[in-house]
Amino acid sequence: MTTTPTPEAAAPAADATPEQRLHPLSWLFVLIRQLRQFIVPLVALFFFGQGDRNELWPLIGVGVLALGSIWQYFTYRYRVDGDRLVIRSGLLHRSLRQIPFARIHNVALHQTLLHRLFNVAEVRLESAGGEKPEAEMRVLKLADALALETLLRRRSTGSADAATPDLAEQGQLLLQLPPGEVLRLGLISNRGLIVIGAAFAAASQVSPRLIPNLFERVGKMLFGYAGSHHFGAIEYALAGIILVAGVMLLMRLFSIAIALLQYHGFRLQQHGRRLTVERGLLTRVRSSVPRRRIQAWTLQEGLMHRLLKRRSLQIDTAVAGKQDDPRGIGELAPVATPATCDALLQHLLPRAQWPLAGWTPLHPQAWWRLWLPGIVFTLALTAGLGWRFGHWGLLGLLWLPWAALAARQHARRAGYAIDGQLVAVREGWWSRHWRFAELDKLQALRLTRSPLDRRFGMATVHLDTAGASALSPPLRIRFLADREAEALYQRLAREVARRPLRW
Template identity: 45%
Template sequence: MAPDPRGDERRLHPFSWLFVLITQLRDVALPLIVLLLFGRGEWWEFMALVGAVLLAAYSLVYSFGFRYRIGDGELTVREGLFDRTERHIPFARIQNIARRSNLLHRVFGVTELRLESGGGLKPEAVMKVLRVADADALVALLRARQAASVPMEGSGADARTSGEVLLRLPLVELVRFGLISNRGMVVVAGAFAAFWQFNPTQPRSMMRVPTHWIEQLFGEVAAHHYSLTTMLTGGAFVLLLLFAALRLLSVLLALFVHHDFTLERDGDRLGAGGGLLTHAHGSARIDRLQMLHVDESLLHRLFTRMSLKTEVAGGVRAVNDQSGKLHWLAPIASPPQVDDLLARILAAPSLAALPWRPLHPRAWRRRARWPSVFWLVAAAVTTFWVGAPGLLLLLGLPWSVVSARGWVGFTRYAMDARFLAYREGWLSRRYALIELDKLQAVTLKQSPFDRRSGMASVQIDSMAADPLRGGIDIPYLPVAEARALFAVLARRCARPG
């Protein structure tokens, strides 16, 4: 074990200033670059230089001034340049510990440690950066002290059995994850957008190169007078090639982000992380987990895989999973593995074993109505403009019905003594699961359409919910059932857990 840091004050790694500087520079890098590139006259350049030097000096003094001490029951952190602050963080308050190390960290053999409490957007302490051994020792010490100062329900003995591995992703699974996730598309779209935005003086000059290629290609094609089938096959081939390239990129990204992904349980804590160059590791107490999300897209189902994510209370929206927030529990796992994880983490029943209840029997009509109206209007307008071929759009009508029936066939909600669960989808599906003790508020909603067809929806609110993800919003329930569910949930969440 590394030297016990107990009692005496400790400093950060001697090269910490470099990492502080890099973070500072990242925040001001863009304006600085813009100033240097487009600033007219030396004055701006001089100012930028002065700014950079000041930042460097600040980083140096800041990181040399940073001290921490492990006392009885609390961690004391002293930091600050002009206004020195001394913060006392009781061990019990540290809910989440996040670690992050990128390539540079690894070169110096250091890591960044972030200690978060339950509330607030800012972490309680950011230790930028510690020697890996010191970080390990500190984390071990924090855990041990935490276990000692907070008697956990039945986990006191567990707390020492370090690292029960719940899931480790082998390379094959990561390749599958890459194939399914299609992050490459996002990257390409982002790169395209950046490409377009670049060079403010000549907005489209960058685009001339690819445009030129395309023109050349089409010129060739036009000059040769290929037959329609040749052109179609060629086009399809090019598309296939692009598709394959995107998937390959996605696989590479998956390898970079989740290489050696491991999910571990250490007593009452859960830790997960991985990464090839930047290694991000997040951890949280299991009772801080909020809603769990299981995704099962069409591609997931093709590979009989699912993905499992969680939302963790505290320090929510300011950070994403790359900074070491516990977010992924399993980027990819087989359905039995997901059930196993749910059982081992939350002692939850398997997804199939939950008492699923269907929606209103006529829900599919409501679900199919607006798409049908859309296809009818689209068919009418197109037929008006181009004639009979426009009627082909009427094929959208049976499609709407089929997809609506499929959607209603799968969409269900379930509630047992401890959990509320919701699943929805047709070809692509998702599940959401939350412990009843974690509900913050309950809403019963009725739109004019709901009232006409005797339906209502029930929605719940939880901590740290991602606004971009659907939570639990159960639509198209028979009014009486919705009211009963609302009443039960209201009573359940009024009782603190």
């Protein structure tokens, strides 16, 4: 919150610390951040300019930005005042910002390669409310940033040693990813698609015809080579298989490279009631969040996970900003063995007795409801193929048995479980997930019935928590018998009503 100075606010507490400034080079990092979107035109002007005086006008804007960055350094102050952090900025337009330690839920330290060269870091303080961080400090000395993080962590938990932060405090190490595990993460993930998509987007910005022309030239070259060597059907099939395998291999190599850049040196530590994650090869990110701010948990297990005997553990947290922000904590275990994930959950949820026992299956006819979208898709596909290829289009009906098998397997594995602390849902066949939350974290319940659900005598119970990511699987119990869904809804409603909501 931003306030105007009052006599009470201006008087420092007895244990207040002196005001401190940002790092002397903070103006340079702020300037670089502001010039990031103009760097390409400026480089082109410097190397390819024609010497016209009019080309020098953009340098005036650069000078204004530089003066603004220096102004921010000289007018930005912060200090610790009792149970809060006080930030003062501005000279003509003054701002006094007081942030109670209890409001700070996440402390994120960010270091690019340039930051690491100068031994500095950006510090961002986040809360559970609002879309923006409570404060961003660009930049502090690394020692000052770590000291501030430790101080805020201890003050927020009411530690008696809050006034004397120990920079050597390492906390309890819960998980560390060696290089071999990071390589497995690259094989499991599909982050190579991000690189290819970004390359296509950049190429289309340069020239809309660049990608079509490239495909046209490559196609002519390949088909010309195949025609000159008189390829038959078998040779064309082998060439197609090799081409697809090459593209998949390239994507996996990109995924491995991204995983190494993002997750090299991954460490999950516990400092009292806070969890801290540190990761990154060139850019190091260190972020911490109180354990109580975790709203929901997700265990992911795709096909590649099972082939490598691994899982991923993700969380939703009630903090400001976007859940997919690279500086936040979204993964406690990007990749780990099932036993490691279970041990981590048992440590962090000691009262829940994970893994849960006594999973309840869905409605006996749930596989029909899961099969219906496959039937509609197959009929539409067959109609389109029949219109284009005649009787050969009937081969599209071969998708029906596969869709039925997938629906049966999905329904057979799906279910839910509830104990005194957790409500959990499991879904999926090829790609499986377990989604669960503490009963204290449930914020809303919904009981829904679609027209098809009413026809089959089914209902779905939706469970809402704070901080749910749009990319996370929904926390819902689908395709239950009407009476079972109603009884479950009433049971959970009573549990939620008698428990205080814990953010």
